[in-house]
Amino acid sequence: MSAPDVLRLGPARLTAGLDQYARLDLPRHRTAHGPLPRFGRGALLDLVERLDLRGRGGAGFPFARKARAALATGERTRQPLVVVVNATEGEPASAKDRMLLTRAPHLILDGACLAAEAFGAEEIVIGVAAGGPGETSIPRAIAEREREQNGSAYRLPCPTRAVCLPERFVSGESGALIRGISGLPAVPPARRARATDGGPAGVRGRPTLLSNAETYAQLAVAARLGPDAYAVVGTPAEPGTLLLTLTRPGLPPLVVEVPAGAPLGQVLDACGIAPGQGLLVGGYHGAWLRPQDAAHAPVSRAGLAAVGGTLGAGAVASLPADTCPLGEVARITAWLAAESAGQCGPCRLGLPDTADALAQLATAGGGPSALDQARRTITAVRGRGACAHPDGTARFVLSALEVFAEDLAVHESGRGCGRPVRGVLPLPGDAASALPAAAEREPTLEVDWTRCDGHGLCAALAPELITLGPHGYPVLGTTPIAPWLTHRARRAVSQCPALALRLRP
Structure with a gap:
């Protein structure tokens, strides 16, 4: 897999040395970034608090608060903590963690090692996507550090390993990541819990300090520069x-x-x-x-x-002017609906219903009823999911309905905007996305209308995929069949009395 292109506007910190080398092995990393200092517990906590270092994976949670919570749990339970790096990056539109994994893996390890040594961790675990660059780059970087001499600042302070997880959007959710590291299905748990509390929410029941790859890389940069030099660029509230x-x-x-x-x-x-x-x-x-x-x-x-x-x-x-914005939004919403874990009502029903309504609008056949359905279903899922996936999808859809209101009005009238859907927003497997496609593509359902007699059994067996129209005949959703729904689709096909339903590869 090719490494993402890199550009810097201002000082090169995370990208130092990448203008000269495609990948920084350990000797080149030393040259580009200099020696790695060592910190005690109090000094490292003081550094991240002064900088208000926050997670760079999406939620923006303060790193110091996570660390203090994990340490407090460790003191209460007398258990050492585990440092976890989330480098799965299931977000198709993002390549920053993939760039760090491919080209600067030692910067990620620097930050993880600083935290592990200062906080007395018993293990470092780096979660990477199966088939992605981290599957080979991180083990290679770990092997380079294992050859370091005793006393070297670059020697690993504790056992360190990489764990491969399925390349899915929800695999990067913190609870899903920890479940995957623990050998369980990499889906969000039914109840939200904090990894810093350990128990079922932590790796092996230990208090777990989890943050994403860029966060640990930023920690490594801040440790070398110190708080004052680190804050030379950026804003007073968000330095660096x-x-x-x-x-x-x-x-x-x-x-x-x-x-x-x-x-x-x-x-x-x-x-x-x-x-x-x-x-x-x-x-x-x-x-x-x-x-x-x-x-x-x-x-x-x-x-x-x-x-x-x-x-x-x-x-x-x-979005360039030559593509249909509503069609682009509908395409991504359908993918998000299929990428859910399917564990709660908002993901099982709300997101697919929203995707179907947007698809109807995009093809100029939906009208006001489809728009009303899209607004109603996507609004209803907010705050009700077992994880943040419904909330994030709702933000994506509702903001699109506001920003593209003029285009939406044209589609709502039934005329359509006349522009094709060019697929400019990347998805796994797209030619320009540089992301691997899924190893196996899920099939789609289709109806042989010469056989269908409108028994309605299929809608009862797979309600997430099939509804009944006003005359009792099946209406197939436009959302791709999610992995957790494949067995329902096969069951509906096998039990159709008229043999009218089939799966197309």
Whole structure:
């Protein structure tokens, strides 16, 4: 898999040395970043608190608060903690963690080792996507460190391993990641729990300090620079730099290191990207912005929130004028619905219903009833899921309905906008996405109308996939068949009395 292209606007911190080398092995990493200092528990906590270092995977939770909670649990239960790096990056629009895994894996290990040594961890676990770059790059980097001499700052402070998880969107959710590391299905648990509390929510019952790959890489940079030098760039509230992934239609994604607070419009101009009809910030759990709102918005958590956006996973994508925005949104919503764990009502019913309604609107056949259904179902899922997947999908859809209101009105009238859906928003397997396709594609359902007699049994056996129309005949949803629904689809096919239903590979 090719490494993502890299650009920096300002000082090179996370991207130091990448203008010279495709990958920084340990000797090159030493040259590019310098010696790795050592920290005690109090000194490292003081560093991350002074910088207000926060997670860079989407939620933006304070790293120091996580660390203190895990340490408090460890003291109460007399158990050492486990340091976990979330490098699965199931977000198709993001390539920043993939860039770090491919080109600067030792920067991730630096941060994890700093935390593990300072907090007395018994193990470091790096979760990576099966088939992705981390599957080979991280074990290779671990092997390079295992050859270090005793006393070296780069020697691993505790056992360190990489764990491969299925390449799915929900595999990167913290609870799903810990379940996958523990040998269980990598899906979010039915009840939300904090990994720092250990028990069923932690690795082997231990208090677990979990953050994503860029967060640990930022920790490594901050440890070398110190709080004052680290804060030379950025904003007073959000010092330092951050990584953005910019989607480029027809081209591989571009990873850009920018100072926090840089105007988003200037970043787009420097990368040769126009804001188009609208700009998606934060990835597929993010929000859409109008071009005029995005132009002067600072690239920071606070700056994007002020215009209705979110930094999220740091992914930015614009829609060019020659594609149908509603069709693009419907395409991604259908994928998000199929990527859910299917463990609760919002994911099993609400997201597929929303995707079907948007698909009807996009094909100019839905009208006001389809729009009403989309709004009603996506609004109903917020705050009701077992994980954050329904909430993130709702943010994506509802912001799109607001930003693309003019296009929506044209589709609602039944005329359609007349533009094709070019698929500019990346999904796994797309030619330009540089993401691996799933090893096996799920089949789709189809009806042989010359055989169907409208028995209705199929809708009773697979209600998430099939509903009955006003005359009692099946109506198939447009959402791809999720892995957790395949058995229901096969059951409906096998028990159709008229043999009218079949699965198409």
